[in-house]
Amino acid sequence: MDQPTRKRAEKILSSIRDRKIVVLGDVMLDEFVWGEVTRISPEAPVPVVDIRRESIHLGGAANVLANLVALGAQACVIGVIGKDAAGDRLRIALAEANPGQPDGNLIVDDSRPSTTKTRIIAHNQLVVRADREQRTPVVFEIENLVIRTLEVALEDADALVVSDYDKGVVTERILAAILPLAYGRMPVLIDPKIRNFNFYRPATLVTPNHHEALRMANLEDESDEGLHQAAVVLRAKLGCDSVLVTRGDRGMMLLEGNGDPVFVQTVAREVYDVTGAGDTVIATLAGALAAGAGMIEAATLANHAAGVVVGKVGTATTSAEELIASFES
Numbered sequence: 665m666d667q668p669t670r671k672r673a674e675k676i677l678s679s680i681r682d683r684k685i686v687v688l689g690d691v692m693l694d695e696f697v698w699g700e701v702t703r704i705s706p707e708a709p710v711p712v713v714d715i716r717r718e719s720i721h722l723g724g725a726a727n728v729l730a731n732l733v734a735l736g737a738q739a740c741v742i743g744v745i746g747k748d749a750a751g752d753r754l755r756i757a758l759a760e761a762n763p764g765q766p767d768g769n770l771i772v773d774d775s776r777p778s779t780t781k782t783r784i785i786a787h788n789q790l791v792v793r794a795d796r797e798q799r800t801p802v803v804f805e806i807e808n809l810v811i812r813t814l815e816v817a818l819e820d821a822d823a824l825v826v827s828d829y830d831k832g833v834v835t836e837r838i839l840a841a842i843l844p845l846a847y848g849r850m851p852v853l854i855d856p857k858i859r860n861f862n863f864y865r866p867a868t869l870v871t872p873n874h875h876e877a878l879r880m881a882n883l884e885d886e887s888d889e890g891l892h893q894a895a896v897v898l899r900a901k902l903g904c905d906s907v908l909v910t911r912g913d914r915g916m917m918l919l920e921g922n923g924d925p926v927f928v929q930t931v932a933r934e935v936y937d938v939t940g941a942g943d944t945v946i947a948t949l950a951g952a953l954a955a956g957a958g959m960i961e962a963a964t965l966a967n968h969a970a971g972v973v974v975g976k977v978g979t980a981t982t983s984a985e986e987l988i989a990s991f992e993s
Contacts, residue, residue, distance in 0.1 A: 668961045670991035676965065677735065677984045679955035684738040685947075686817045688810070688842065689725030689827030689834060689855075691743035691770065693750050693757070695782040696721065701791070713786050722757055723781060724943070725827035727981075728855075731947035731969075733762045734981035737954070742769045742813050744802055744833045750778035769817070771809045773802060779831050801835045811841045818842070823851045823954035825946055826864070830857040839863045851953040854904075855946045856880070867904040868953070871946050877909045888917070888927065895919040906959055910945055910970075918963045926960055928967045944973045944982060 668676065699713040722730045725741050732739035739762065745751035751772065758765050776798040784791045802810070810833070818824065824846040828834040839860065846852050847866040854864045855871050861880050864870060874891055878884060881897035895907040899919060906920045915930040948969040952962035968990040972982040 668957070668964055668991075670988060672961065673965060673968075673991055674988055676952050676955050676957045676961065677988065680951040680984070681736040682738075683822040683951060683954040684740075684820060685732050685823045685825060685950050685954060686814070686821045687725050687728045687732070687739060687741040687825045687827055688814060688838070689728065689741070689743060689825070690779060690829035690831035691726040691741060691745060691754060691758075691833075692723035692779040692781060692829070692831075693754050694721040694723035694727070695719075695780060697782065697784045699784070699786050701786040711786065711791060713784055713791060720753060720757060721980075722754070722761060724779065724829045724831070725825075725833075726754065726758060727943040728825055728827045728947045729758070729765070730761050731944050731981045732951055734983050735948065735951050735969075735987070736984050737951045738764060740765050740769055740817055742771075742810060742817060744771050744773050744776070744806060744810070746776050746778040747772050747774035748778055750780045750796070754778055766817075769813055771806060771813065773806050775803070776800075776832070779829075797831055799830060799832050801832045807835055807837050810838055814838075814842050815845065818846055818850075821846070821850055823853065823950045825950045826852075826854040827943065827946065828855060828857045828860055830859055834860055836860065836863045843867060851950065853946055853950050853953070855942060862901075865902050865904070867902065869906045869908060869949065869959070870898060870902060870904050871908045871910065871942070871949065872898070873910045873942065874912070874914075877907070888925075891917050892919065892925045895925065908949070908963055908966075910942060916945075916963055916967055918959060920959045926963070928960075928963050930967065930971060941970045941974050944969050944980075948982075948987070 699715040701711040729741040780796040782794045851868045877894040881894035909917045916928040918926040945966045948966040973980045
C-alpha cells in the first residue's frame with residue numbers, strides 16, 4: 665500500500681478516537697529545570713544555572729500514553745511506581761493527562777523509587793541530567809499484580825504497546841504471560857531493550873533504533889543494506905511479523921514480512937530535542953494499526969509525528985491536528 669495522503673491520514677486519525685490502546689512499561693517522571701548561565705562556578709569549571717522555572721512531564725511508558733491521548737485515542741498505561749513524592753506526582757499527572765486512567769493501573773512497590781529523570785536546561789541546551797531509578801526486575805508478587813491488571817485491561821483492547829526502558833517492570837515472566845494472550849487478537853508493538861530481547865515473542869512489530877538493531881543482530885554495518893540485514897536477523901530470531909528501525913535524522917526502515925525494506929525519509933525541518941521521539945513513534949504506530957492502517961501507512965504517520973515533536977524542546981507530544989498539518993495539502 666502506498667504512503668498515505670493527507671485525506672487518508674485524516675481518516676485514520678478520525679478512527680483512532682474509537683480505539684483503546686493498552687500500554688505496559690516503565691513509567692517515568694521527567695523533571696525539567698529551566699534557567700540561564702551567566703557565570704562559571706568558582707568551586708569547579710562548571711556553569712552556574714540561575715533557575716527561572718521548573719516543569720514536569722510524563723516520561724517513558726507514561727509519555728507513550730500521553731502521545732496516544734494527544735492523538736485522540738482511548739488509552740491506559742500499566743506500570744509500577746514507588747511509594748514516594750515522585751510517584752504521587754506521576755499519579756496526579758497521569759490523571760490530568762488521561763481522566764480515564766484507572767488508578768489501580770499504577771502498582772505501588774515500596775521497595776523501589778519512582779523512576780525520575782531531572783534535566784537542567786539553560787538557553788535551550790541540556791546542561792546535565794540526574795536519574796533516580798532501580799533497574800532490577802520487579803519481584804514475583806508485583807509481577808502477579810501487573811499480569812492480573814493487564815489481563816483485565818486487554819479484554820476490550822484494540823492494541824498493546826510494550827514500552828521497555830530497562831527499568832525492571834517488563835520481565836520475562838510478564839511477557840510470557842501477556843504476549844501470547846494479546847497476539848492474534850490485536851496488534852502487539854514492542855519498543856525493545858537488549859536485556860529482554862529473546863522474550864519479545866510473539867509480536868506484530870518491534871521498533872528498535874539503529875544502534876539497538878545492530879547490537880541485537882550482532883552486526884556493525886550502519887548502511888542501508890547493513891540495517892536491512894539486521895532487521896532480517898531480528899525478525900528471524902523473534903519470529904515477529906515486522907521490524908521498524910528508527911534512524912534519527914535518516915528517517916526509518918520498515919521490513920514487513922519477507923518483503924523488501926521500505927525506507928521512510930525524515931520530515932523534520934528543524935531538530936531542537938529528540939527526547940521522547942521514540943515514544944511518539946510507537947504511540948502513533950499503535951494508534952494507526954489499531955485504526956486499520958497498513959504498516960507502511962502507520963510508519964509514515966509515525967515518521968510525520970516524530971518530525972513534529974523533535975521541533976519542540978523537552979518531552980513533547982503531537983496532536984492529531986498538528987500531524988494532519990504536517991502533510992502537504
